[in-house]
Amino acid sequence: MSQQAPAPAAARRLEPSDVARAQAIVERIGTSFRSRVVGQGNLQLSLVVALMTGGHVLLESVPGLAKTTAAATLADAVQGSFTRIQCTPDLLPADIVGTQVYEPATGQFSTQLGPVHANFVLLDEINRSSAKTQSAMLEAMQERQTSIGGVIHELPKPFVVLATQNPIEQEGTYELPEAQLDRFLLKEILTYPSHAEEIEILDRIEREVFDQDLPAGSQVSLDEVRYLQGVVKGVYLDPAIKSYIVALVQATRPPSRALGERLGRYLTCGASPRASITFQQVARALAVVAGRTYVIPEDVQRLRHQVLRHRIILNFEAVSDRVTAEQVVDAVFAATPTP
Numbered sequence: 001m002s003q004q005a006p007a008p009a010a011a012r013r014l015e016p017s018d019v020a021r022a023q024a025i026v027e028r029i030g031t032s033f034r035s036r037v038v039g040q041g042n043l044q045l046s047l048v049v050a051l052m053t054g055g056h057v058l059l060e061s062v063p064g065l066a067k068t069t070a071a072a073t074l075a076d077a078v079q080g081s082f083t084r085i086q087c088t089p090d091l092l093p094a095d096i097v098g099t100q101v102y103e104p105a106t107g108q109f110s111t112q113l114g115p116v117h118a119n120f121v122l123l124d125e126i127n128r129s130s131a132k133t134q135s136a137m138l139e140a141m142q143e144r145q146t147s148i149g150g151v152i153h154e155l156p157k158p159f160v161v162l163a164t165q166n167p168i169e170q171e172g173t174y175e176l177p178e179a180q181l182d183r184f185l186l187k188e189i190l191t192y193p194s195h196a197e198e199i200e201i202l203d204r205i206e207r208e209v210f211d212q213d214l215p216a217g218s219q220v221s222l223d224e225v226r227y228l229q230g231v232v233k234g235v236y237l238d239p240a241i242k243s244y245i246v247a248l249v250q251a252t253r254p255p256s257r258a259l260g261e262r263l264g265r266y267l268t269c270g271a272s273p274r275a276s277i278t279f280q281q282v283a284r285a286l287a288v289v290a291g292r293t294y295v296i297p298e299d300v301q302r303l304r305h306q307v308l309r310h311r312i313i314l315n316f317e318a319v320s321d322r323v324t325a326e327q328v329v330d331a332v333f334a335a336t337p338t339p
Contacts, residue, residue, distance in 0.1 A: 014234035014293045022231040022288050026052075031218040032077035036210055037070050039197040045289075046188045046306055047074050047162070051225060052232050052285040055185025055278070056141055056161040058126075058310060063166065065190045069210070071122040071162045076214055078225050080119030081156065087129035089174075093136035097146040098153070111148055116140050119156050119222070126163040127174055134180055137161070141183045158225050178313065182274050185282070186303065187310040228288075235284035236294040240339040245279045245300060251332045252312055258335035263328055266318035271311040278307050297338045304329050 026048060033044050043059075047070065050057045059067050068084065075082035085096060098114035115121065116137070123129075123137065140146055144155045163184070165176075181187075193201065204210060251258035253270030283299035290299070309325040318324075 014231065014236070016293060018231050018234070019288055019291055019293055022228050023291050025220050025224050025228050026289055028218050028220050029074070029077045032214045033070070033073055035215050035218065036073045037066050038200045038204065039193050040066060040070065040190065042306075043070055043188055043190060046186045046303070047071075048289070049282055049285045049303065050160055050162075050185050051078070051158060052228055052288065053185060053281040054158055054160070054229060055281065056163070056183060058181070058184040058187040059162060059164045059190060060167050060187065061164070061190035062192075065192070067162075067164050067190065068122060068124070071120060073214075074160075075120040077218065078119070078158075078220050078222060080158070080222055080225075082120045082122070083115035083118040084122040084124060085115050086124045087126050087133070089128060089130060091129045091133050093133050096133065097136050097140065098148050100149045109149070111151065111153075113148075113153060114146070116146060117153070117155060119158055119160065121159075121161050123161060123163040125166060127165045127176055130174060131177070134174070134176070138180055138183065141180075158222065158229070178269070181310045182272055184310060185278055186306040188306055189309075232281070232284045232288055235287050235292075237280060237284065238295070238339075241283070241295050241297065241300065242280070244297060244336070244339050245276050245283075248300070248304075248332055248336050249273070249276045249279070251336055252308065252328070256332075258332055259328065260335075263323070263331050266314050266321070266323050266328065267312070268315045269313035271308055275308060275311050282307060301333060304333055308332075 029048055029051070030044060033047075037044070046057055049055075051074065061067065071084075072082055085091075094114065096114050096116050098112050098117070100109040101112050102109055126134070126137075129137075136146075140155060140159075141161050144157075144159055146153050146155065249271045252267070252275075254264060254267040256264045256267065256270070259267070279300055282303050283295045286299040286302055287293070287295045305326050308329045312325045312328055314323065314325060314328070
């Protein structure tokens with residue numbers, strides 16, 4: 001069992017030793033991840049940042065790009081509980097959060113908690129579930145609790161939702177509402193592996209690597225994850241960086257002076273203040289990954305697409321002109337002075 005240490009209190013100054021220990025925890029998680037997932041460095045970083053900040057991640061890709069493997073590996077790496085929910089149009093809220101079951105022997109109802117009550121929950125093809133079911137997930141993601149029979153049940157800590165959606169198959173799917181999209185800390189878009197990476201996948205299957213235990217000493221405990229989250233909260237964020245974050249987010253809202261008339265006309269809706277909160281959390285986590293006790297502008301810039309691509313709503317004209325959210329985000333960052 002790993003040695004426990006109290007999470008750094010927000011009232012005291014974060015020491016370099018705190019960050020060094022946090023870095024070691026992150027590296028062990030990365031070792032576990034790389035032992036089973038080939039490539040996908042951006043995915044690894046996004047998942048680790050989500051774990052460090054207690055956020056949720058939306059994963060978009062065609063089938064077969066190791067989304068389930070990545071989620072299960074992350075859970076194994078921190079010795080947390082993991083559940084997978086296959087979303088379908090007939091999935092009910094009770095199938096996710098749980099329900100009350102009548103016991104004839106006692107004449108009473110007992111509560112059966114649903115699969116959402118786990119440290120890591122993979123919602124496979126989330127856009128196939130109905131709006132009613134998605135609303136149940138909204139409470140779990142935001143409030144970190146579920147309501148069954150009028151009783152509140154707290155979700156375990158840490159609690160991370162990893163939701164997937166397929167961008168090429170739209171039959172029988174529902175658009176995710178903006179309110180739910182905004183609850184995702186990051187949106188990661190996965191790409192196909194390179195030639196060398198795909199050969200490595202075949203080699204690992206032949207060696208049955210995916211059925212083996214994680215490398216010795218690479219796992220961390222849930223207490224260490226909570227320590228890691230405490231370190232992130234203690235990272236110093238200069239007022240100039242805060243102002244930079246707010247200026248970036250406000251530049252995504254129409255009418256946007258930063259985007260000008262050419263790109264500004266493609267915006268229907270910009271990012272909410274939740275994006276500013278996300279940039280703050282993500283930047284602090286990236287500072288810890290880099291071994292610093294303070295945030296620099298590059299920490300804000302590094303995951304800009306993942307933070308904003310699902311929070312910017314473009315109109316039909318943007319779709320017809322093949323203007324992407326990533327292009328808008330890059331234009332916003334290019335036009336906003338860096339402190």
